[in-house]
Amino acid sequence: MIPVDWKSLFEAPFASTGSFGHGTALRNSRRVRIEWSYCDPAGIVFYPRYFEIFDASTAALIERALGLTMFQSLKTFDFAGYPLARTRAQFIRPTRYGDDVVVDTSFTLGRASFTIEHRLSLDGLTCVECSETRVWVVRNPDDAGRYKSQPIPEAVRAKFRV
Amino acid sequence: MIPVDWKSLFEAPFASTGSFGHGTALRNSRRVRIEWSYCDPAGIVFYPRYFEIFDASTAALIERALGLTMFQSLKTFDFAGYPLARTRAQFIRPTRYGDDVVVDTSFTLGRASFTIEHRLSLDGLTCVECSETRVWVVRNPDDAGRYKSQPIPEAVRAKFRV
Amino acid sequence: MIPVDWKSLFEAPFASTGSFGHGTALRNSRRVRIEWSYCDPAGIVFYPRYFEIFDASTAALIERALGLTMFQSLKTFDFAGYPLARTRAQFIRPTRYGDDVVVDTSFTLGRASFTIEHRLSLDGLTCVECSETRVWVVRNPDDAGRYKSQPIPEAVRAKFRV
Amino acid sequence: MIPVDWKSLFEAPFASTGSFGHGTALRNSRRVRIEWSYCDPAGIVFYPRYFEIFDASTAALIERALGLTMFQSLKTFDFAGYPLARTRAQFIRPTRYGDDVVVDTSFTLGRASFTIEHRLSLDGLTCVECSETRVWVVRNPDDAGRYKSQPIPEAVRAKFRV
Numbered sequence: 287m288i289p290v291d292w293k294s295l296f297e298a299p300f301a302s303t304g305s306f307g308h309g310t311a312l313r314n315s316r317r318v319r320i321e322w323s324y325c326d327p328a329g330i331v332f333y334p335r336y337f338e339i340f341d342a343s344t345a346a347l348i349e350r351a352l353g354l355t356m357f358q359s360l361k362t363f364d365f366a367g368y369p370l371a372r373t374r375a376q377f378i379r380p381t382r383y384g385d386d387v388v389v390d391t392s393f394t395l396g397r398a399s400f401t402i403e404h405r406l407s408l409d410g411l412t413c414v415e416c417s418e419t420r421v422w423v424v425r426n427p428d429d430a431g432r433y434k435s436q437p438i439p440e441a442v443r444a445k446f447r448v
Numbered sequence: 449m450i451p452v453d454w455k456s457l458f459e460a461p462f463a464s465t466g467s468f469g470h471g472t473a474l475r476n477s478r479r480v481r482i483e484w485s486y487c488d489p490a491g492i493v494f495y496p497r498y499f500e501i502f503d504a505s506t507a508a509l510i511e512r513a514l515g516l517t518m519f520q521s522l523k524t525f526d527f528a529g530y531p532l533a534r535t536r537a538q539f540i541r542p543t544r545y546g547d548d549v550v551v552d553t554s555f556t557l558g559r560a561s562f563t564i565e566h567r568l569s570l571d572g573l574t575c576v577e578c579s580e581t582r583v584w585v586v587r588n589p590d591d592a593g594r595y596k597s598q599p600i601p602e603a604v605r606a607k608f609r610v
Numbered sequence: 611m612i613p614v615d616w617k618s619l620f621e622a623p624f625a626s627t628g629s630f631g632h633g634t635a636l637r638n639s640r641r642v643r644i645e646w647s648y649c650d651p652a653g654i655v656f657y658p659r660y661f662e663i664f665d666a667s668t669a670a671l672i673e674r675a676l677g678l679t680m681f682q683s684l685k686t687f688d689f690a691g692y693p694l695a696r697t698r699a700q701f702i703r704p705t706r707y708g709d710d711v712v713v714d715t716s717f718t719l720g721r722a723s724f725t726i727e728h729r730l731s732l733d734g735l736t737c738v739e740c741s742e743t744r745v746w747v748v749r750n751p752d753d754a755g756r757y758k759s760q761p762i763p764e765a766v767r768a769k770f771r772v
Numbered sequence: 773m774i775p776v777d778w779k780s781l782f783e784a785p786f787a788s789t790g791s792f793g794h795g796t797a798l799r800n801s802r803r804v805r806i807e808w809s810y811c812d813p814a815g816i817v818f819y820p821r822y823f824e825i826f827d828a829s830t831a832a833l834i835e836r837a838l839g840l841t842m843f844q845s846l847k848t849f850d851f852a853g854y855p856l857a858r859t860r861a862q863f864i865r866p867t868r869y870g871d872d873v874v875v876d877t878s879f880t881l882g883r884a885s886f887t888i889e890h891r892l893s894l895d896g897l898t899c900v901e902c903s904e905t906r907v908w909v910v911r912n913p914d915d916a917g918r919y920k921s922q923p924i925p926e927a928v929r930a931k932f933r934v
Contacts, residue, residue, distance in 0.1 A: 321666045322680055326808060327815040327869060328529045328595075334499035334809070341496065342645045355708030356646055370495045374536030380595070383813060384679030433490075433542070483828045484842055488646060489653040489707060496647070504807045517870030518808055545651060546841030652853045652919075658827065661820035694819045698860030704919070757814075757866070 312393035312446060314347035318406075320385040330380035337373070340404045340416050343391045347402070351393070351445050363442055366433050368420040371399065375416040381408055395446045398422055398437045474555035474608060476509035480568075482547040492542035499535070502566045502578050505553045509564070513555070513607050525604055528595050530582040533561065537578040543570055557608045560584055560599045636717035636770060638671035642730075644709040654704035661697070664728045664740050667715045671726070675717070675769050687766055690757050692744040695723065699740040705732055719770045722746055722761045798879035798932060800833035804892075806871040816866035823859070826890045826902050829877045833888070837879070837931050849928055852919050854906040857885065861902040867894055881932045884908055884923045 324335040345356055348368075352359055360367070381387055387408050394401040399421045406414040422442075426432040438446075486497040507518055510530075514521055522529070543549055549570050556563045561583045568576040584604075588594040600608075648659040669680055672692075676683055684691070705711055711732050718725045723745045730738040746766075750756040762770075810821040831842055834854075838845055846853070867873055873894050880887045885907045892900040908928075912918040924932075 323662050323665055323818055325813045327811045329813040332809055333532045334496045337496035338647050357708035367490045370539050372538045376534045377532050384681035485656055485824050487651045489649045491651040494647055500809050519870035546843035657856045658820040658823035691814045694863050696862045700858045701856050
């Protein structure tokens, strides 16, 4: 199930998230089936699909924290989303269709942004590590088609602190 | 066309690829239409689609260097692909459906891996920067379902040096 | 939750699968969360994502019938897959991110092909109906890169009859 | 390049669009590179990707007819899109990564809907045929989150008639 470990190939590896989620308040974990549609002609996950999986994990964590679906949140808190500002990921072991992987997600609150870390594992072995920084944005009142970042409202922060 | 700049939000920004592609031998540039299907309910590109765009840009650059499609390359050089080992990206300005963006890609050769840098821009302004490290892998002779990394063959290196 | 019903617009509507799954031996039902990533700038599911959902529903039904994941099935029954030969779908009511829909799937066995019907519903109301015909293929012994259809083996048929 | 022809497997085949586009006013043709990301572990296009390709072909044809991008059209004609009401497709020959296919698209105007036919071919041989019926919708004035169909405005009809 674990075709290759190419971690050792790199002299200056990505900083390992050895202390994964350490000190964070919010965590979530979910099981994900690797579908045929996620995989490429090499039979392993086409890596942009991992980002789709992580995006859904972020949404699941935030939905759990706020007690609202994204659709409800957008109405309740009058914001326009939390687009990604930057991400980085390390692909340690491939996964393939039929694998049931676990995605552990943790959350660290900032002022106008937050950081999410994901670890995707199979049978307890880490396959992918990813970190994201996202910003809280609202529609620009001067131009409905544009967005601007804004401090995360206190009503939201309170939920994230639990 | 450029809804927001959230670059300035971060105290310790991603290292800018200011010297983008500096010193690299291989480059490629292509125009990409941002399709409706790439965009999310906020009307902007759903970020995993950028990685699909970058993956195709990497393939286009390598195809140009080798003079072979990926399908032909896999047969000619008897390898199994060049999966991603790690990536990082910074999302500076959103793009939306109907935008015609330019993706500039550059390539740096390693021993058993290579590094690719992509810059996606609209009207000359950088929207997304991404770097990837990919490894050259072959099927494991002991287990056809597994892969192992291997030095990039000299016949390939010669093409990449041009 | 049900933005529009455009069924009545058509004089000669798609044959309704009113007798959905009638007389079929195999059925499966699964709940699917409509993710942000499935939706387009109109805020509703981008329709090719429904086909991804249906493809996974087909795989889930077959996996349940055979007691094997797709990955295991390909090895056990020495075939190359069950590609789609034709499909048709009717989109009756949109769904949007955050919706928890139900996909009911039924299966009818043919000689070298099978037919699958999917009904995706929200709160008991049908949103999408889809039927698929898939063929059982093996690799062409004369050319490993090509496929040819073949009667579904008896060992598989027996499982599908249950 | 043409792995299998499973057309002959079906006693009652899909109505062939032998008279493809016959009598229609609008047509468009575009070349599409089949990317690695479109293909599944069997090495051929994962069929929902064909619908993404066709959706972009529809957008390209309409953009050409109206002389406006989708983004501009939504503003200019004050509508909310042209969601799919029904589609059907027949998959005749697989295509794989590296293939450069041609998509021919034709358009037939209705009152509040229109029909699109796509033929995807490789080296002159038809690989996929697809027809779509789409409806013209506006936001429901009583509920911004809902849509309703509406006759296609005369200003648009005039462009489609050319």
